[in-house]
Amino acid sequence: MPSKVVDALKDSFKDNVTVLSDNGVEDVIVLSDKKLLKEAAKLIKKIHDIVFLITVVDRNPTFEIGYVFSNYVDKSILNLRVNIMQDDLSIDSITSVFPSADWEEREAYDMFGIKFNGHPSLKRILLPEDWPGHPLRKDFKVTDDVRNWTGLDLKF
Template sequence: MTENPQPGEEQSSAERAETGLTAKGPGAAEPVVTGRERQGMFGVHGTGDTSGYGGVRLPAYSPAPAERPYGGWFDQFADEFYAALAERKIPAEAILQTTVDRGEITFYVAREHLPAIAKTLRDDGGLRFELLSSVSGVDYGVDVPQRLHAVYHFTSLTYRRRIRLEVTLDVEDAHVPSLVETYPTADWQERETWDMFGIVFDGHPALTRILMPDDWDGHPQRKDYPLGGIPVEYKGAEIPPPDQRRSYS
């Protein structure tokens, strides 16, 4: 029997501690809600209905906060990361929480510090995250505080490392600073995240829809967005809701 790989190594599944970094004091963000991991598609237990029409409601899944040691290269990176932030007078409280899960490390950051943290990741010689490879969104549903997450994947081509930053947002105040000025690759990805989730990237040079028509109402990947019954104008037809669709099997 082979030993399990360590966190940070390929195909690893990192251990999760019960407690970890949390924000304290005025303006502290709501904690990320954890729960049972969803069962998906093939091999599903119980019902396979994920449309919401069957009344299936599972807790949102997110890894629990981690505490030192993280394992692998994560601890060395965290030391260098916090040192670089301190050098630029970015408070340690800008990092609200850290998680380690499935061999990946995620830093939850306060949105007002996101641009400065991104510049630090890019410009510091010990970090050198030259590429922002992905900007995306997640909606954890109405039962989760700060249900909208803006998710950023950074890659260091020099040191062959990948990390993730996340910013948690309220639906009523879904604003986060744009990173286009620091990472031009964020341009269309921020537009798509706005289009699908309604997250507003303040300072973006042209935050318009990129997938849906300009006059489209709503953001299709929100959990509260209707899943069917939307008229298809060019065919004069209608997409039926999931509980009314025919089965062809």
């Protein structure tokens, strides 16, 4: 069944889709154009029910956003990867297609500062609202701002 999705993706997006199978156990589908993500998500939705996880890998200056889709029928999963550049850290939100991506996208925003366009409430989720910086980035430094952060300025 997963191959069906891969075929469908290949049919729709032609050159924009490449399938990598050498760098892990599962195949990874790489989407070269981030604008196509929502279309791809709609295709994937036909087979897969949920976003299993969203992981962001900071390979400065590229940020790899890895989506893992899963379903409730069998064990199949689908790895989708989109690369975005540091100077334009934004991507379409797939919350409208996969509601389960809501908090995962917020977490990615929280930790890496990636803007998800069209997300209903893109706020920090794990860290406080006024936390300086995005800590999971490789260039995150413990500055005085972080050291002196008390959380007392936060308005409830």
